[in-house]
Amino acid sequence: MITLAVDCMGGDHGPSVTLAACRQFLQQHPDARLLLVGQSDSVQALQHERVQHVAASEVVTMDDAVEVALRRKKDSSMRVAIQQVKDGRADVAVSAGNTGALMAIARYLLKTLDGIDRPAIATQMPNAKGGATTVLDLGANVDCTAEHLLQFAVMGSALVSVLQDRDDPRVGLLNIGEEVIKGSETIKKAGQLLRSAANRGDLNFYGNVEGNDIFKGTVDIVVCDGFVGNVALKASEGVASMISGILKQEFSRNILTKLAAIAAYPVLSALMRRVDHRRYNGAALLGLRGLVFKSHGSADALAFEQALTRAYDAARNHLLDRVRTRVAHAAPLLAASEHSS
Amino acid sequence: MITLAVDCMGGDHGPSVTLAACRQFLQQHPDARLLLVGQSDSVQALQHERVQHVAASEVVTMDDAVEVALRRKKDSSMRVAIQQVKDGRADVAVSAGNTGALMAIARYLLKTLDGIDRPAIATQMPNAKGGATTVLDLGANVDCTAEHLLQFAVMGSALVSVLQDRDDPRVGLLNIGEEVIKGSETIKKAGQLLRSAANRGDLNFYGNVEGNDIFKGTVDIVVCDGFVGNVALKASEGVASMISGILKQEFSRNILTKLAAIAAYPVLSALMRRVDHRRYNGAALLGLRGLVFKSHGSADALAFEQALTRAYDAARNHLLDRVRTRVAHAAPLLAASEHSS
Structure with a gap:
């Protein structure tokens, strides 16, 4: 139960x-x-x-x-x-x-788990592969150190392995280019830490990814600070809602376009289903000594039920233990890095 | 000529x-x-x-x-x-x-203009109002101070007043919430500087905006650091290309959906026209003692011609003088702020 x-x-x-x-x-x-x-x-x-x-x-x-x-x-x-x-x-x-x-x-x-300074908010976004990409952090932390980004990567790996039953989910570091030399000092240092963690077997690090990779589905998990994550999420929602607004406007322009809308209805509903943000509702608060899930404030019943289901799946599959185990496994690296910073 | x-x-x-x-x-x-x-x-x-x-x-x-x-x-x-x-x-x-x-x-x-520490890259993105929102910086500067964000706001205002013939374009500061208390210390300080600049008549500051406001068309100019701007731009491109990919896939699913695609063709091409990134090609490098425009590397002839046209419009409407005048007007504030930081 x-x-x-x-x-x-x-x-x-x-x-x-x-x-x-x-x-x-x-x-x-x-x-x-x-x-x-x-x-x-x-x-x-x-x-x-x-x-x-x-x-x-x-x-x-x-x-x-x-x-x-x-x-x-x-x-x-x-x-x-x-x-x-x-x-x-x-x-x-x-x-x-x-x-x-x-x-x-x-x-x-x-309270937070041992080895975790700051909890993070992780959510899923739909990707072109028909799956979902987990992104964290999404607004809990506006200024992150490289160590925080490593902690997010470890916790995100636990989340995806539990909710999507992936053994070794791939982690990407959100950056402004794929090359190792790109980005701020924090990002470069985070890249080094993530490579060390991968070498130790703590996680599966793919490398740098860019904003579009979230929606391409290049990796399972995208790690970033909360400011960047929040902007990326909201910008994406903005584009999707602009496109759906234009479609509505153009399809209701005249009698011909209205007929076209009827013909295109199955296709449009398939599209809406695939990018329906309600299906991705339910963000995990990670890094705490207990499980908490956050639904969108504007959620309708379908979306809120989705958040309940996600929370249920997380609890049933022992997300808390999985996060704890992964964090403990990465503890030597987390400690060494904190020490050196 | x-x-x-x-x-x-x-x-x-x-x-x-x-x-x-x-x-x-x-x-x-x-x-x-x-x-x-x-x-x-x-x-x-x-x-x-x-x-x-x-x-x-x-x-x-x-x-x-x-x-x-x-x-x-x-x-x-x-x-x-x-x-x-x-x-x-x-x-x-x-x-x-x-x-x-x-x-x-x-x-x-x-070289950079007096009063400008770092040049910025400014580009346009389509918005739901049928116009375009100018966003800067887009990748030239990964770590920005509040003063840099103020400089971007001043230069962006000059760009939009020249290219879109707007007298007093509205500037928004990209943040993770509309409230003044949101964001990092840098963002909060940038908000203060922008309010001072607005009080002095240097620019028209709307306040904080969020990622989705870029595509809503809430303001004419969105100011952010280059890392955030780059991620927002690429995430948006990612969503748009995912949606267009799904539409293609779903419309080619069977004979019925293929017929629907023919019926919906005028609507789909209207959509494509309105969000066609080629129409927005041509980013300005602002803050230099000379005009330079950047086209997307992957531009086709139509897109590259668009960049040429934008560069031509900028030169014909004396963008460089307008930037210089605006920067000079804001100089006391820029200098005071640099001094106090």
């Missing part, structure tokens, strides 16, 4: 989306239990034999400063959900709330 | 593309003259009353290290083309060669 603690109040839509997703998720996963965390009148709307309700009187809003969420709202649904993981009552927590607050609370309550 | 010095040997395809583009460009621009720079037997293939040939015995290849291009190949077509600008024989130079080499040679020969 896998138990998920769900922050039912988080996200742009709150319980109307999260509870609908939970209901669907329970049907699909007969060995899952849910702890629905939130204000009693809201979460009681979903009754199920594998559901338990956990009261939390406060809600972290999307606009709340991290300090407010962390210090003042001590009975928030987000915090109480993570507390369930800390207390061993749940295997993983899932929230669609404010990313900064979620990261801060998770880090405060769960 | 506007005179362009064209590095005919640069790019993936060399004279077969550059000369074809030049021929077309001459037809469209009766008041333009071209100095065709390159190995004599190659460039002589284009004869025209407004064409003059300038011999250069060497070629900078795409793989040449910057040092090789700069120190050893002193008679390269790239260098000789820029020398024409330096010597006042041409108003602007255009090359599709190796970006790093082009930047290094341009900087070495032309």
